[in-house]
Amino acid sequence: MIVAEQKALDEIRQLVGDAKQVLVVGCGTCVTVCFAGGAKEAGVLGSLLRMAAQMDGQPAAVTEVTVQRQCEWEYLDAIRGPVEKADVVLSIGCGIGVQALAERYPDAVVVPGLNTKFMGMPAEHGEWVERCAACGNCLLGLTGGICPIARCSKQLLNGPCGGSSQGKCEVGCGDSAPDCAWQLIYQKLAAQDRLHLIMEITPAKDWRSSRDGGPRKVVRADLKLPQPDIKE
Amino acid sequence: MLADEMKTEGPAPDDINIVAFCCHYCAYAAADMAGSLRFQYPDSVKVVKLPCTGKLDLQLILDAFEKGADGVMVAGCMEGDCHYQQGNLNAKRRVVHGQTLLASIGLEPERVRMFNMSSAMGNRWAEAVREMDATVRKLGPSPLRRPKANEGTP
Secondary structure (H helix, E strand, O other), X not given: OEEEEEOOHHHHHHHHOOOOEEEEEEEOOHHHHOOOOOHHHHHHHHHHHHHHHHHOOOOOEEEEXXXXXXXXXXXXXXXXXXXXXXXXXXXXXXXXXXXXXXXXXXXXXEEEOEEEEEEEEEEEOOEEEEEEOOOOOOOXXXXXXXXXXXXXXXXXXXXXXXXXXXXXXXXXXXXXXXXXXXXXXHHHHXXXXXXXXXXXOOOOOOHHHOHHHOOOOOOOHHHOOOOOOOOO | OHHHHHOOOOOOOOOOOEEEEEEOOOHHHHHHHHHHOOOOOOOOEEEEEEOOHHHOOHHHHHHHHHOOOOEEEEEEOOOOXXXXXXXXXXXXXXXXXHHHHHHHXXXXXXXXXXXXXXXXXXXXXXXXXXXXXHHHHHHOXXXXXXXXXXXXXX
8 A cells, every 4th residue: 555644734724825615635545544635634624724713713614525536537537526626625645646636637636635655554553664665676575475675765776785683774873763674574485495586696777667757657458448439 | 638629610701611521430520429519619510421431532521522511521430430331531542633633723631631430539529629629710711702602604
C-alpha cells in the first residue's frame, strides 16, 4: 500500500487559506488502511477545520466526501457537483489522488492534506515500514524476498557495507536504527541453503528503470480500448 | 460519607454543557446507582450510553464540541476490568489523541477527560461529574459557542 501521514493542521489551514467552501476528499483505498485519509480521517479533519475557522471568527463551510479510489477517473467523476461548488478541494489521498483530482477538474484549486511517505506495509498496529522503492527491475528473486533497494539505506547490490553492526544499519541509532537488509538477506539465504545466490557479484544497476529515467509509464496494448473513428 | 455526598452543588448555570460518554457495564450503571442513592451532582452533564468506551471514536468527541458541548467526559471500566478486554484502554489513547487535536485548534485539552469506575461506584460517578463540572466552569463556556455555528454546505 501507499503509506501517508497527515500534514500538521497549521499547514493545512495555510493551504486552505480563507476559502469559505472547502471540500475534504478522502480516499477509500491505501490511505484508509494506513489511517491517514479515509472517511474517518476526512470527518475528523472536517470537524477540526470547521471549529478552527469558527474559533478565528471566520466560519467556513467544510464538507467531506470519500471516494473508493482517488486515482481513477470513474470515482472522481461521481463527485463533480461538490468539487465544482468548492472554493478549495483538500485532498487527503496520496500524491496520486491529489494530482488526479487536479487533472480531472482543471478549474478546481486542489491542495494536499497528506504527505505521501512510501510504499510499505503495517509491521504492527500503528507502525508502517517501507518495503518497495519501485525501482522498475525487481531483484527479490536473488535476495531471498528482501529488497536491498528499499531496505538498505545505501541501496547496495553487493552488501553489507562496513556500517552493519549487530544486524543493524549505521543509519539511525538505538531502537530507531533499521535492520541491515543485507544481514537479513544473508540469514534468509543461509537458512534456505541458497547462499550461492549472493556469491555472484551483481553489476551496477541500470537506474533508468527507476526515477533516473524520468516519469515512467506502462502501456498494455492488449488492454487499450480501440479509438473510435471520429468523422465530422 | 453519605452526608458528604448529600451536599448539593446548587443549580448549575444553564450555560455549561458536559457530554459524558458512559460504558454500559460500569459508568452508566454507576450513574444509575448515584441516582438511586440520591447522590447529588451537577446537572450540567448529559449522559450518552456506549456499549463500551472502546466504541468511542474521535469523531464523537469532536461532534460534541462542534454541537455546543463545553466539556466531554469519557467514563469507562477500571483498567484491567473491561468487559471487552481492552476497550477502555483504547478509549484512553483516543482521549489523549483528542486532547492533542483540541489543543491544535486552540481549545483547552482539559475539556476532554477520561474517568474509570466500576458499576458499584455511584459515589465516584458523582465525584467525577463534580470534578469535570468544576474544571469546565473554571475554563468557561467553549469559545466555539460564542460565534454562531456556520451550518452552510457547499
